[in-house]
Amino acid sequence: MVEQQKRNPAHRSIARELGVAIVSGRYPPGAILPGELDLAESRNVSRSVVREALRMLAAKGLIDSRPKTGTRVRARADWNMLDPDLLAWMFEGEPPLGFVDSLFQLRIIVEPAAAELAARSRTTRHIARLGHALEVMEEKGLSSPEGQAADQQFHNLILEATGNDLLISLSGSIGAAVRSTTLFKHRKAKQLRDSIPLHRDLFAAITDGDPAAARAATITLILQAQEDTESSLLA
């Protein structure tokens, strides 16, 4: 079963390129990007491709186009920071330290509360799938790609168990960002603490239907991840 590699239409890569340029500050808020014709010529693509790329960025709140004025980068407050693409673009370059802090602050707000909800409304189906993900993590270890994928799925399953569509959507966004920070962790840190026992605690709390324990286990888990991540960013 091979994972279908992502197709790559021109408008997608142009959007990515411009998106990275914007979030990395090369085109700061208020700046006006080159005209559609210039962009098309410099990238050797047609104007339609450029326009479709710009529409995508506009849909994410990054830019605003109007005749005569051109295409202007909108204020950061208007950006859809929780868009998975946008988060991924943020981590293309070096992630600003403050941004990593913001991410963990959001996780520490959302995920413990979600774990609490999950402990209340989980079904046996959820428990089974969580158990399976945990097993994979234990067998393959957290350094392996399979183990990391299982880790991702473990956390996604918890949010899914809450039955709240908005939280599930957050799951995808935060997950994408966490995937990126995990890269940094494993790139720089020599020795990471083993988080599998903590995952086991969390699993037990959810299985037992113990919201308070689920919240506590999640908080511990995130704080540990934060310490590991920050120490590797400073290295």
Add this chain to the structure above:
Amino acid sequence: MVEQQKRNPAHRSIARELGVAIVSGRYPPGAILPGELDLAESRNVSRSVVREALRMLAAKGLIDSRPKTGTRVRARADWNMLDPDLLAWMFEGEPPLGFVDSLFQLRIIVEPAAAELAARSRTTRHIARLGHALEVMEEKGLSSPEGQAADQQFHNLILEATGNDLLISLSGSIGAAVRSTTLFKHRKAKQLRDSIPLHRDLFAAITDGDPAAARAATITLILQAQEDTESSLLA
């Protein structure tokens, strides 16, 4: 100072129309929408306009296009539920009751935590602006457009005071959705309880730098809004 009315390019309205059709279930996940040429002809626009609209929907995670297969509606889990446009489209028709519940569940998770943070890291500048918004609310009342705008801004300012970009972005999304539910409240409910005293409590807690009180006041505020909203939805 007139509020600039929103420009309305064709690709935007087509995107809106298709977006509403998708979130309202007329094109359920897995369904394949009509070909670009059909869409263009039936809407009396050119194919480029349709394509740009589709790119916008794709950027929000709603659809996925590929040659030969056509354009397919993606699974709900892939949608960017926190996108302000998407939230607005959800409320175009009648908002599903479960969705309103999800929204309040998210608010009760995020906003009290944000108020706590705000009480810790607020600056005098924030306090001044919060105070001003509160004054406007008191003078104009919550039934007036100005009062409601001030209410919105009050809550946005709190999230802004946290200094967390991701939370600020959530502010825009949640705010857009709340604006829609507020419409329902005032449309159907005869008498709403006055929430201004609660806002005053919250303001005082943030000014005093009392995180626990800020959390408590916010919880009360949201619960009251939830009760009012749900009673008007049932009416």
Add this chain to the structure above:
DNA sequence: TCCCGGCTTATAGTCAGACAAAAACAACAG
């Protein structure tokens, strides 16, 4: 002097038609 209305003009917005490329499906050969 200052304000207002019309003019100019650069830029995004829209249109039309053509060809390229991907991929599902069918037909065919082994």
Add this chain to the structure above:
DNA sequence: CTGTTGTTTTTGTCTGACTATAAGCCGGGA
């Protein structure tokens, strides 16, 4: 039955033209 090859449908890309919009200038009037 299986692998391969061709066919065909649909999105993807290109080109070039025209339209609509709005910023900024310029001139006329209070």
